[in-house]
Amino acid sequence: MTTESKFIIKFWGVRGSRPVPGKETLIFGGNTSCVSIEIDDKLIILDAGTGICNLAAELTKRHEKIKAHIFITHTHWDHIQGFPFFTPAFTKGNEFVLCGQNKMNHTFLNLIKGQMIYEHFPVQLDEMGAKISFLEVDYNDQIVINENIIVYTEKNNHPGGSISYKIEYKGKLSCCYITDTEHGQYVDEHLKKFIKGADVVIYDANYTDDEYNGNNGFEPKKGWGHSTWQEGIKLVEAAGAKDLILFHHATHRTDDEIFSIEKEARKRYKRCFAAAEGMVIELKEAW
Secondary structure, eight states: OOOOOOOEEEEEEEEESOOOOOSSTTTTOOOOEEEEETTTTTTEEEEOTTTHHHHHHHHHTTOOEEEEEEEEEOHHHHHTTTTGGGGGGGTOOOOOEEEEEEBBBBOOOHHHHTTSSSTTOOOOOGGSSEEEEEOOOOOTTTEESSEEEEEEEEEOOOOEEEEEEEEEEEETTEEEEEEEOOOSEEEEEEHHHHHTTTEEEEOOOOOOOHHHTTTTTTOOOOSSSSSBHHHHHHHHHTOOOOOHHHHHHTTOOOHHHHHHHHHHHHOOOOTEEOOTTOOOEEOOOOO
């Protein structure tokens, strides 16, 4: 008798730049970047924006010790600002491995510690109750979670640098998390290879092509470090990937606007969906 494998992706924060609560963001949500992936008995958390606070509340309800790897794409505020409020990190017996990149002669540990110095936050990192360790990662790394789960990394085109992550299970199922990256004139061959055949690609769709290029009265966004839903479609089609999840929604984007973008995108690529808080994707092995 075999136990059925579990690979569950859940979205807790899908915005970029800053939280945007309000009546026009109730459906897709206003929290910044955070995605959880549960594979069998392992928990992986992607980014620690304000969405991680709602994940914390869910984990606390389980009344069990919590262990997780937390992978940070980069340390811009919208990707780390929820960590000081991540309540499981205050509980003795819980264990977390924070993974991220050093920057400008600062260790990843010091970058995370910096937002919790006394001038910014009343509790310092070393006063949190859980066991917290740090792992520095870089481009083209492989982080082995166990014999079945490997996390791969790739370089993003973003001011100050950023990392994409691919979570692969048994070499059969995979989810790619590619946010805070800017496309070029042509499909990025490195990212194309990175996501080849992936089951799910979570992609930075902060802008539309018109917004990015400065058409129809918009200010151009070239060089700002983000991409468009149109470029996301080009990438997944070139790589032969499957589901495309539009992510890192712009702060000004209302629910109605996101619905319109999703509708337009699905005319061009049927397996395209806009990320929303609470959205769940379950991957299953093909037998």
